[in-house]
Amino acid sequence: MTHRRSLSTLALAVALASTACAEAGSSPAASPDQVMADSLIGAWLEAAGGMAAWDDVRSARFTITTVWFDSTGEVRRMRPRRVEFRKHEGHEQARIERPEAEGLYVQTFTGTGVWATLNDRRLPADDPATEESEYVARDVVYWFGLPYKLFDPGVNRSAAPLDGGGYEVRITFGDDVGIHPGDRYFYYFTDDDPYPEEVHYIEQGKGEEARSLTEWKGFGRVETFVYVVDRTWRDPAGRPTKALRVDDVTLNPELPDSLFAPPPP
Numbered sequence: 001m002t003h004r005r006s007l008s009t010l011a012l013a014v015a016l017a018s019t020a021c022a023e024a025g026s027s028p029a030a031s032p033d034q035v036m037a038d039s040l041i042g043a044w045l046e047a048a049g050g051m052a053a054w055d056d057v058r059s060a061r062f063t064i065t066t067v068w069f070d071s072t073g074e075v076r077r078m079r080p081r082r083v084e085f086r087k088h089e090g091h092e093q094a095r096i097e098r099p100e101a102e103g104l105y106v107q108t109f110t111g112t113g114v115w116a117t118l119n120d121r122r123l124p125a126d127d128p129a130t131e132e133s134e135y136v137a138r139d140v141v142y143w144f145g146l147p148y149k150l151f152d153p154g155v156n157r158s159a160a161p162l163d164g165g166g167y168e169v170r171i172t173f174g175d176d177v178g179i180h181p182g183d184r185y186f187y188y189f190t191d192d193d194p195y196p197e198e199v200h201y202i203e204q205g206k207g208e209e210a211r212s213l214t215e216w217k218g219f220g221r222v223e224t225f226v227y228v229v230d231r232t233w234r235d236p237a238g239r240p241t242k243a244l245r246v247d248d249v250t251l252n253p254e255l256p257d258s259l260f261a262p263p264p265p
Contacts, residue, residue, distance in 0.1 A: 109137030
């Protein structure tokens, strides 16, 4: 992270956000760390079309491709997944089609239940593809829905300045949020645009030694909605190890109920 965000610009944003919180009156006063985080995420959100951009997304269809690299940084393997997502009766539902050597998997989370198939054959509840369906669905929707989902209930936000300039925003979760509420994320804002340049992640139950680093490259836009195009994992030497790339995005397609209804066992 070589470019540094202007501290004076963000100091002004923090001051304005602090005033707004103080004037809210009926809400508990936010800590300075949260106010700073909210100002950074809020600037990102506004650049991404504002919360209305996410509210206007009733459904989406997109491809997310996983890319694995070898030790020299050359592409070793690529695997596309086709995602169909919709907001339905108060739930976020997702269906993922995933080709593998043994055939086509479909993993679906309806908000209240899960199911999976392999080559149109219903898989049992204890099959790994079925057991992973909720986690996979939540994961692809979460990343597609950033930064909008960082203001969801139960998301804890705090920030601190970096020694060399810029800011680190720390994200944690309430005990009843998601499948892994102990996961921790660290967003780094280090240049003059409102978007983060790096995001680090520590999985629930693991320590600092398990921290992974992703570099974010490119933001796509459909109408007012903005999404991350490329997240690349790098090892301590800076070599790429894996990437997730989003493309072929369609907003608000008609998605019939049959897509999310499980086939007979």
